[in-house]
Amino acid sequence: MSETQERRLRRLLALYPRDHREAHGEEMLGVLLDSSPGWRDGLNLVGGAIALHARRLLGLDGGVNRRDxxxxxxxxxxxxxxxxxxxxxxxxxxxxxxxxxxxxxxxxxxxxxxxxxxxxxxxxxxxxxxxxxxxxxxxxxxxxxxxxxxxxxxxxxxxxxxxxxxxxxxxxxxxxxxxxxxxxxxxxxxxxxxxxxxxxxxxxxxxxxxxxxxxxxxxxxxxxxxxxxxxxxxxxxxxxxxxxxxxxxxxxxxxxxxxxxxxxxxxxxxxxxxxxxxxxxxxxxxxxxxxxxxxxxxxxxxxxxxxxx
Amino acid sequence: MTDGALREPTFLVLTALAAGPRHGYGILLEVEQISAGRVRLRAGTLYTALDRLVADDWVAVDREEVVDGRLRRYYRLTDQGAARLATEVDRMRANTRAAETRLRARFAGGTA
Incomplete structure (x- = not known):
């Protein structure tokens, strides 16, 4: 894995919501480095980032107390x-x-x-x-x-x-x-x-x-x-x-x-x-x-x- | 908790964790093996699923290790997750049994 590829992956991981990035960023990078990622993995990361942002935005991740x-x-x-x-x-x-x-x-x-x-x-x-x-x-x-x-x-x-x-x-x-x-x-x-x-x-x-x-x-x-x-x-x-x-x-x-x-x-x-x-x-x-x-x-x-x- | 059908990646991730805790890459390998190479999860899909499964209390973080300077986090199936997986297995088994019965009748009747 070249440094260029790692930098590219880090840029893609930066698209994730901040809390997820802080909790799982390094962990995900490790998984990606183990699995020899291609361009499909890059697209998949972008899709995952969009999905998680949508979940945060729509409050589907259980973090919102509606009664409060x-x-x-x-x-x-x-x-x-x-x-x-x-x-x-x-x-x-x-x-x-x-x-x-x-x-x-x-x-x-x-x-x-x-x-x-x-x-x-x-x-x-x-x-x-x-x-x-x-x-x-x-x-x-x-x-x-x-x-x-x-x-x-x-x-x-x-x-x-x-x-x-x-x-x-x-x-x-x-x-x-x-x-x-x-x-x-x-x-x-x-x-x-x-x-x-x-x-x-x-x-x-x-x-x-x-x-x-x-x-x-x-x-x-x-x-x-x-x-x-x-x-x-x-x-x-x-x-x-x-x-x-x-x-x-x-x-x-x-x-x-x-x-x-x-x-x-x-x-x-x-x-x-x-x-x-x-x-x-x-x-x-x-x-x-x-x-x-x-x-x-x-x-x-x-x-x-x-x-x- | 719900009775709706699980999506296949979710089902496979839960199944991969049923035998014991796995780290992220371990889950990817296990899913590929369980599905006989048919399903190859990617990191983005896996962590989107894990985010949801942890929020639903079906999966929890088991432990963390540092390997070659990188964080490796292990996930385990919770009792709630195991119950949900068991429900899904029962549902699939009932569907499979119904399909088998009808196919057997069809083949026995010689209409295939």
Whole structure:
């Protein structure tokens, strides 16, 4: 075995996930050196690396505790959702500034009841009242679903869809997980403080960041992108203190669902454009189907893949 | 744990470990021998399978040795893995028996 061949094998082994490389890299090299590898072995190594990355990505390797993921989401989800109230706060601030708050029509803030209920849920989870919080979370989701039929001037937007998805997952988490008390043990006070800071930063981005800029030929709402970047970054930071890193990463991913829906909507509307996004089935798949599939896969819920071991 | 059929490489790796602990290259040789040279596993396939089997607690690391300056890790079949292999053997035996019975009837009837 020449040094060149060994270097080539090491380069291929470098494609493997870091934990696997550290645990088995030298061992695999030894096996390869014993078996006089050819080009098929090289291809086989690449295939193995892809398979292991996919297993890590989809959480099929048993490293994710789904109950803990839901416990963290049950605690931090209601706090994160408060970010979505910024639109209504902006309206209230504008009318207050112009001295017309008393005359502000309620149609300016049609979704205010949703965020008001989520504010109650946030308070309840901080006091560890899981069951009551679950009831209010479902109530908030129902109100969220009913609003478009009751408020004639309010239409679904990508933001609302992302927040509704997170709201539904949070209600499920509060109903069927160990609850916010367990979540608090996992993320600690630091996780809660970081989440609240994330909400504050994301709201500030929405209110104060510059609006439209052109990236090439595509318009970009800078303030919205900053909101969702802050959300995704804050979710990662808040979940970093979860002892099991994979569980923490999955929880962060679920909390960042509105950012996923936002990015998908941007691709669908701005880049792909009509007529594709006019088709309701396409829109539902992009905005609901893909994020839900990612969450299920990311948390190892789609386990039949594993059962064919 | 599941009742689904095992893929052939998984079945052969478990079978290779049934007689006792083996290191990676030893498993490759054993699989080739068990399958009478029909199946030749490669390192990428073997370690992808081992990653899954260890995560499922069907296989565990038995011991490690350093030979010629290189790490050699031995793997063993766990009780859970042995039970899974036994289930698979029973399933295959039942299928084989059913196939044999039908083939015997077919040949006896002279329709072959």
């Amino acid at each position: 993921v839901l416990a963290v989401v049950g605690l931090l989800g209601p706090l994160m959702i408060l970010t979505a109230a910024v639109g209504d706060l902006h309206e209230v601030a504008w009318f207050t500034k112009n001295g017309g708050l008393a005359d502000m029509p309620l149609s300016q803030v049609p979704d205010a009841p949703v965020w008001a209920v989520w504010l109650v849920v946030a308070g309840l989870v901080l006091f560890g009242l899981r069951r009551t919080a679950a009831v209010f979370a479902w109530l908030a989701d129902i109100v969220h679903l009913v609003i478009p039929y009751k408020a004639s001037n309010w239409t679904w937007s990508y933001e609302s869809k992302g927040w509704l998805l997170l709201g539904l997952v949070t209600a499920i988490a509060l109903t069927w997980s160990a609850g916010p008390a367990r979540g608090r043990k996992l993320v600690g006070r630091r996780g809660i403080v970081l989440t609240l800071a994330t909400v504050a930063v994301a709201m500030s981005c929405q209110l104060f960041a510059p609006r439209f800029v052109m990236i090439g030929r595509w318009p970009l709402d800078m303030s919205e992108w900053l909101v969702y970047l802050a959300l995704a970054g804050g979710a990662c930071l808040a979940c970093r203190s979860v002892p099991n890193r994979r569980t923490g990463r999955r929880a962060a991913f679920v909390l960042a669902l509105p950012a996923v829906a936002f990015a998908l909507e941007y691709v669908e509307v701005t880049i792909i454009g009509p007529p594709l996004y006019w088709v309701p089935a396409v829109e539902a798949t992009v905005l609901y189907g893909i994020p839900v599939l990612l969450v299920l896969a990311g948390n190892g819920v789609l386990r039949p893949i594993r059962r064919t071991a």
